Amino acid sequence: MSTLADIGGAHRSLSDEVTAAVRELIVTGEVGPGARLHERNLSAELNVSRVPVREAILRLAVEGLVRVEPRRGAFATEVDDAAVQEVFDAREVLESRLAAFAAERRTDADLALLRSFLVTDVPSEASEHRRIDAGFHQALIDAAHHEVLARLMEPLQHHVRRLFWITGGRTGVDMEGHHEEIVDAVAAGDPRLASRRARDHVRAVRRATSGMLPG
Incomplete structure (x- = not known):
């Protein structure tokens, strides 16, 4: 499992580090x-008291x-089709706007x-594929230079990463081609085109992901 030494940052509190570690699990x-x-x-595995774990x-x-659940405990949420569709609903709205802002504001x-x-x-290793995909989308968020949208995207990204792990990230979508099209629109300074391409990308991944959930 990930340890606090792996995840911790120099400027993060113990509560932040424990939250990051449990989130990663x-x-x-x-x-x-x-x-x-x-x-x-969890407190034993992370070598902390139960207070930051509870937080x-x-x-x-x-x-x-x-x-x-009161009197029962805490559980990792289920990942069902309804929950996944809501993640894609939010992602489509936010990422299309971020792409538009990136086209206008990128350096x-x-x-x-x-x-x-x-x-x-396409990387053969799933871990490398995940790293590249996550890095691209974070770079797009950063290029938008929009603090509020970036904060809204942060928790959503964790759900996207979780779905990526569950499905193995192999949706059959030409993610590399889609990413290149988005970058071309951002480079051209065309917010409408960048927004449309980001939205089309999310929709393609949504369609491909349907039916891939286990069980």
């Missing part, structure tokens, strides 16, 4: 959908990754970073 499937989160076990569970409940450095995540060959 859920997002990467080490704690599967519907599985119970035991405060005592982390409550924070992750707000993010929608944990479900707290040369932003564009260079976006292009650094464009690959000609």
Whole structure:
């Protein structure tokens, strides 16, 4: 499992670090959908008291990754089709707007970073594929220079990463081609085209993901 040393940052509180560690367990499937989160076990594994673990569970409940049931405990939320569709609904709205802002506000450095995540060959390793995809979308968010939208996207990205892990990220969608089209529109400074291409990309992934959930 991920440790606080792996995840912690120099400027983060213990509560932030524990939240990040527990979140990573859920997002990467080490704690599967519907599985119970035991405060005592987590505090022992992370070598912290139960107080920051309890705080982390409550924070992750707000993010929608944990479900707290009175007198029963805390559980990783289930990942069903209805929940996935809501994630895509939100992603379509936010990412299309972010792409439009990126086309209007991006710097040369932003564009260079976006292009650094464009690959000609699809990585054979799933972990590398996830890294490139997550890096591209984070670079697009950063290129928009919109703090409010960036904050709204942060919890949504965790759900997207979780879905990526569950499905293996192999949707059959030409993600590399879609990413290149989005970058071309951003580079051209065309917000309407960038927005449409980002929206079309999310819709394509939504269609491909339907029916891929286990069970």
